[in-house]
Amino acid sequence: MQWIERPGLPQLLMALGESWLTKTQDALISSSNVAWLLSGGSTPQPFYERLANQDLPWNRIHVFLVDDRCVPPTDILSNQRMVQLAFQRCWLEGANFHGMLPHLENPDLNLVAVTKEYAELQVMPYLCLLGMGLDGHTASLFPGDKSSELGLLMDSPDVLFTQAPSHPIQRISVSLPVVQRAKQVYVLFSGEDKKQVWLDAKVNQTPISLVQETCSNLEVYFTK
Numbered sequence: 001m002q003w004i005e006r007p008g009l010p011q012l013l014m015a016l017g018e019s020w021l022t023k024t025q026d027a028l029i030s031s032s033n034v035a036w037l038l039s040g041g042s043t044p045q046p047f048y049e050r051l052a053n054q055d056l057p058w059n060r061i062h063v064f065l066v067d068d069r070c071v072p073p074t075d076i077l078s079n080q081r082m083v084q085l086a087f088q089r090c091w092l093e094g095a096n097f098h099g100m101l102p103h104l105e106n107p108d109l110n111l112v113a114v115t116k117e118y119a120e121l122q123v124m125p126y127l128c129l130l131g132m133g134l135d136g137h138t139a140s141l142f143p144g145d146k147s148s149e150l151g152l153l154m155d156s157p158d159v160l161f162t163q164a165p166s167h168p169i170q171r172i173s174v175s176l177p178v179v180q181r182a183k184q185v186y187v188l189f190s191g192e193d194k195k196q197v198w199l200d201a202k203v204n205q206t207p208i209s210l211v212q213e214t215c216s217n218l219e220v221y222f223t224k
Contacts, residue, residue, distance in 0.1 A: 002218070002220065004016075004019075004219060006223050016047060020051070027125040035124050036061065037179075052087045052088070059093065059095070061096065062096040062098060063087060068100045069171055098120070102114065118159050139173045140172065142207065147160060151174075158178050159173070160172070185217055186220075194222075
């Protein structure tokens with residue numbers, strides 16, 4: 001694990017961007033397509049907007065979501081909405097977006113469709129960006145949630161519905177095995193309170209502790 005700390009968020013996102021672009025370009029040398037598995041939240045949004053301005057072969061880049069809230073893609077709480085807006089110009093240049101809620105009104109049909117869509121991650125290298133909550137959750141894998149516990153098992157399905165402790169309760173998320181298979185795993189967070197959550201994760205056995213323990217290709221980006 002590498003721990004990268006900077007005095008402010010702009011400097012931190014710049015360091016993250018350097019590593020992210022280097023790993024992306026390396027993967028593009030040996031593979032025809034590369035995927036980005038991206039988290040929602042306000043912290044990574046400026047990072048995505050910066051990535052969107054890079055000169056990349058966008059038609060060879062596939063953007064997937066780590067998780068999403070089960071709300072319409074027009075909802076302000078939708079991760080799909082945030083990511084699609086951040087990369088707006090890239091879709092015009094051929095970038096490929098893979099959402100998690102094509103059939104929001106039918107959970108069973110939705111899970112079948114997304115599982116099939118996310119199977120594409122098995123045939124291309126991908127980078128994964130995770131966040132972390134104050135309860136130690138990552139992606140939409142929450143402590144104390146039975147469905148999230150399933151997503152932390154080694155034989156978990158790649159995609160599953162989970163339940164959050166706050167509104168909107170219904171979520172959809174990739175499982176821990178999907179994170180583990182990434183070419184590079186990044187965790188991004190800020191604040192001394194979250195740093196303490198990270199340090200106490202193994203003792204408290206929160207979901208993020210399994211990322212710490214099982215992902216050797218891990219870079220952690222932190223600022224106070």
